[in-house]
Amino acid sequence: MESRHMVLILCVIFVLNFHESRGLLVRKYPLLMPNVNPDRDELYLCTPVKIVPKTFYLVGFEPNATMNTVHHMILFGCSVPGSSDQYWDCGEMSVSNGDNKLKRAIPCADGSHVLYAWARDAKALELPEDVGFQVGKGSKISYLVLQVHYSKKFPDGVSDDSGIFLMYTEERRSKLAGVILLGTGGVIPAHSRTNMEVSCEIGEHKTIYPFAYRTHTHSLGKVVSGYKVRRNQYGIDDWTLLGKRDPLTPQMFYPVANRDPIYKGDVLAARCTMESDRDRDTYVGPTNKDEMCNFYLMYYVENDSPLKNKLCVTQGPPNYYWSNGDLNNIPTVEASVLDDQPKLS
Template sequence: MLKIILFIFQLGLVFSKQVDLDLLMPNVSPKVKDSYLCKKFKMDDLNPIYINEFEANSTKEIAHHILLFGCDEVGEEDVWNCGEMNSGGVHDDYKQGPVCKGRKQSIIFAWALDAPKLTLPKGVAFKLGGDSDNKYLVMQVHYAKVDNFIKGGSDNSGLKLKGQTEPVEYTAGVYLLSTGGYINPGKVEYFEAACEMNEDKVLHPFAYRTHTHKLGLVNSGYVVKHDGEDWTEIGRRSPQLPQMFDLVSNKVSVRKGDVLVGRCTMKNFVDRAVHVGPTGDDEMCRFYIMYYVKGDKILTNNNCVTLGPPYWYLNNFKDSRGNKLNLDEMPSDASEIPDEQKELIKNGSGQHHDHEIKENTILKVDTKS
């Protein structure tokens, strides 16, 4: 339900419009383990809104994760089974379909493991509706456990968004590095992705998020400049902590010709090979980069995907000029959990406070880098 709240100021009849957007599942009841259900929400084609705050209405006991996508076109169903790699079950009451039906699909937000509320810097927001490609929002909820639903329960998990109707100076987007692949039992493995930035835009990363399942030790992300020689860390975090968007490690811009790199370091402690897949017993390697650009046009391609181990590693990468990455310059701590995070994991805790990314720590970015 979209509520526009008008605050009328006495001086000069100035109108300020706040947007509250509640994206909730309509009391769904999936009966198949590891169900992925999607719910669509139509945006206004004429009047865009600008969202700068995200909060989950769920817990990790109910939802394994929640993803929010922007789509230019969707199917006819209001709620449907949108698992990427599963075909549904014989007792599933929901029709199967992709997240988006059209050619444009982008990730806007992701949540898991009781991550806290996220507030973007002042002046930065996601543009939804209007002339953007985000004609619809599609919320995907992964229900790993369904015992309560089989007993007759239902769920209205979702996201609560806040923002405004006034345009902002900077538009946010999310770039995703991910892989396929598998890891053999008893092994440590690197799941790696790298893609060259081939669009003539300047990106300013300001937050990042890591995601794996049970085997992930640490995920790290980098921007690499100067023909593969100059590595700058964007972020490094254990995915066993609350999977929140956290402040980037370094302020750096990303320009055409630069390379974005992601690595997930995993250790397989089970007695079977574990493949990348959709269920909680599979694995995933994802490194999200939340960025902003000046104006209202973000990247047209926000995804970088590789085959992963044992088929693809960083030494397989070549840019458009034929340059490989100089892996000798890759930071030696790329697969190390930061010390302060080790203590959080040891104590079984994490950063569960609401997470506001301050304007003065983000928007003063070195535009010459």
């Protein structure tokens, strides 16, 4: 049975404020936490909304959160949500307290798509002209699920409604957006500078046009870089930079450095350069004591459907590096320094 929260949302979806953007009728929809009270540190909460049986296109995202309250937020599109509750504990690796009355479930029970992510006071995102994420009828996304990671327990009686204002239109977009997430597992040894690396070949007969990227690590990240790699006729890999940032700056989607199309057979590759002065090893995990290495690439396809494969993951260090994969001509130095920093030998 669908929750009362979800039914109420359906009742108000058509009476929200709207404005004109590039000649489009664009409405704004608030997907917000229902005044929750996080009762412990490092809590992940999810809240869902069911999409009415019509076709919609998401064309922008306005965050309603601050990094003082929220570590990060992710918007998922789902065929089936992880739960029909008003909200639930959706930390995949969280440890449930005996007193915790919340149901525990992943964000999506089936058909998971990452549509948007936010952290560190990132600003709003508006998609390029004629680009949108198709949701609802005609897509495999029947629900939207907001995941919010709260770093700290809230005092008793204090509630939160962090979330995202979704900008959407019913007018057809000829360029459908998608996101592919590159990430790693692995470990960062104590007192080390470590590269966490991932690469995957595009195996589908599609042409994708990258337009935005986002980086994400926790506190040990120094530089995150992403590339398109194409092997030339001589067997040499040509590396084209898609984006490179300090991941401790606002973790919003930024314009890519190169918008040339990506074809079947091209490789997407990303590196997170991590520096640790800790006296212990740091493993990939969900809390601030752990680490993550993520590079999100947002793209569109023209008169086609987005990629079926939405995730590219490797084991990370010490088991996987670019150098022991099928890659050559690796930008060893350039991938680990920002353009305004001196290149380290």
